[in-house]
Amino acid sequence: MSDTIAAIATPPVPSAIGILRLSGPEAIAAAGAVFRAASGRPLEEYPSRRLVYGTLLGPDGAAIDQVLATISRGPESYTGEDTAELQCHGSPMVLALGLEALFARGVRQAGPGEFTRRAFLNGKLDLAQAEAVADLLDAETPAAVHQAAGQLSGALSRRVGAIYDVLVDLMAHFHAVLDYPDEDIDPFRAETIRTGLERAQEGLNDLLRTYERGRYLTGGVPCALIGRPNAGKSSLLNALVGYERAIVTDVPGTTRDTVEARCRLGNVTLRVIDTAGIRETADEVERIGVERSRAALEQAELVLLLCDGSVPFTAEDAALLEEAMTHAPTILVWTKGDLPAAPIPVLDLDPMPPVVEVSVKTGQGLDGLAKAVEALFPATGQGAAGELLTNARQAQAAQRALEAVERAGQALELGVTPDALLTDVEQAMAALGELTGANLREDVTARIFQRFCVGK
């Protein structure tokens, strides 16, 4: 049996409300010991989920706040254990003293994620849902919230579960075949197995295609600011992040090293990388900077190619634009829109990149830039919110599952023995189990025994 944990559940700054949270067998007793209800009734006697008004008592038993207390008896609680909350005024000192009083009752400090970990261990959330809790806290855009909320309510788990179910069914077929190990798989059964493998393969391919968008939602789109010296790259970075992140001067070649920052542009989270202006240079430091710009360009999944709109477009600009477009979707950004414009060049490119004129001095065109970025990274498509793979661990697990299913398919065509197929399908299920925490052995066992009758 687990011990009882407690933590301050709200940020450690003066705020409207601050919450002390407990979970474990002694949660209700410990909360009751540091709380005196105005009614005079012990907290333990109240029904679950009732807010009870009263006084919070500090480590020495003196009043430290007027609070609302509530209990939820397990298993109907967030963690599945007995839980209690003390909703205090949001004073960091009150919360610290309250926590100390709880420690004096034998409760210990919770570790990071320990409440949600207990919820997982007690079957309240599966692994994908528990991960969604962390994604929800980190969400930076409405789309990221919708994805995390959908995953929290089980959307990804259901999608993975549907594929998993197909594999569990296949296993049942294999077990039937294995009862007659010396015979080949009969054609009828081979067809059923083939259909099942194809369905699983299709489901996994669809799932893996969601990863690109999921990764953009949680990690941000890697976006390089590329252009000749003085184009206004660092100025744009600063405008996007809202503070003076990078040095800006009128000296061409100001930025040497790449500078990275996260920002939100419209509905898209960007990992923006400001780079050294690209030009031929004899300066050793600047030359290394330019190499880094090219490396950033190669890794970018979105390029903002900046050209100073107040000076004539050059052959270098054109060459950079073409180079950028071979690497990633590129938006051509004319900068310094507040200055008198140089003649607009005729660009003969196919396809034409989106073109936006901006000025960081006036803020003009930044909305247009956001629209252009949103058009390249739309909030919809590639699966409904909540059903996307959002991190590398999930994607790798799905990829391994796909590879195992493909191996099984090949084995089937080669007419190998059923037990070889079985191993591949088992591996696919184990890999999928890493997404939701589903347990292969238990699930297959359950499916096998469900054919038994009661009493056997």
Ligand SMILES: Nc1nc2c(c(=O)[nH]1)N(C=O)[C@@H](CNc1ccc(C(=O)N[C@@H](CCC(=O)O)C(=O)O)cc1)CN2
């Ligand atoms: N004050 C407070 N707010 C909070 C939480 C909390 O623990 N306390 N949450 C937590 O971080 C989130 C809400 N999540 C929760 C999820 C399940 C249960 C719960 O009691 N589940 C029971 C009963 C379900 C029901 O009534 O249908 C259960 O699953 O059996 C509570 C909170 C966000 N807001």
Ligand SMILES: Nc1nc2c(ncn2[C@@H]2O[C@H](COP(=O)(O)OP(=O)(O)OP(=O)(O)O)[C@@H](O)[C@H]2O)c(=O)[nH]1
């Ligand atoms: N008027 C006006 N000036 C701008 C604008 N954007 C940038 N500038 C000026 O242009 C000059 C160069 O800006 P930076 O942002 O340092 O240019 P950069 O592309 O980072 O230059 P390097 O780091 O040298 O490659 C600075 O004097 C900026 O103040 C703008 O929108 N309007």
Ligand SMILES: [Mg+2]
């Ligand atoms: Mg710069």
